Amino acid sequence: MEKFVNQPLKSRSFFTVPLSVLLATFATALGAQSVEAAKPMALRTIMERLGRDMQAVTGAISKEDWPLVAELAPRIAKHAEPPMSEKMRILAWLGADAGKFRGLDGQVHDAATAMGEAAQRNDGQAVIAAFSKTQQSCLACHQSYRRSFVEKFYGSR
Numbered sequence: 001m002e003k004f005v006n007q008p009l010k011s012r013s014f015f016t017v018p019l020s021v022l023l024a025t026f027a028t029a030l031g032a033q034s035v036e037a038a039k040p041m042a043l044r045t046i047m048e049r050l051g052r053d054m055q056a057v058t059g060a061i062s063k064e065d066w067p068l069v070a071e072l073a074p075r076i077a078k079h080a081e082p083p084m085s086e087k088m089r090i091l092a093w094l095g096a097d098a099g100k101f102r103g104l105d106g107q108v109h110d111a112a113t114a115m116g117e118a119a120q121r122n123d124g125q126a127v128i129a130a131f132s133k134t135q136q137s138c139l140a141c142h143q144s145y146r147r148s149f150v151e152k153f154y155g156s157r
């Protein structure tokens with residue numbers, strides 16, 4: 001038994017132990033990090049979806065696939081909303097700015113709706129104009145609120 005312990009295994013365990021300690025340290029660090037980092041807000045998932053749908057519209061415009069634009073536009077206009085509890089947190093944080101925030105979301109709604117209507121008329125120019133208006137509304141909200149939102153709800157960046 002003693003012979004077994006003192007044989008080559010010993011030198012192997014010399015590496016094995018520190019490695020496992022190292023791994024445990026990493027695991028602890030990772031664990032601590034994921035506890036520290038706030039879990040993603042539902043709004044982020046909604047935004048990612050909006051981003052993908054806008055990209056899909058760009059592709060559809062390039063192909064002059066107006067039926068596809070007409071299908072995508074209402075998804076952008078009537079995107080999902082965060083659950084009530086998250087909405088309350090966001091509105092509480094916005095305070096007096098809630099109206100402006102909602103207004104920018106309303107601009108996205110109106111511009112995307114116009115884009116869908118233009119697509120139904122196969123009016124490429126109007127689709128592109130409305131697409132631009134939609135994107136400007138996305139940008140306006142991001143420029144006003146995104147950084148402070150991330151700082152508030154994720155405590156970083």
Ligand code: HEC
Binds near residue numbers: 137
């Ligand atoms: C009323 C405000 C508002 C409007 C309008 C808005 N966004 Fe956002 N968007 C946000 C906020 C706030 C964040 C940060 C969310 C987060 O990090 O959890 C964000 C983040 C994003 C992100 C990054 C998500 C990530 O994974 O970090 C994308 C992509 C995005 N928005 C796309 C869009 C698109 C496309 C539109 C327009 C069609 C749009 N947004 C309109 C407020 C808005």
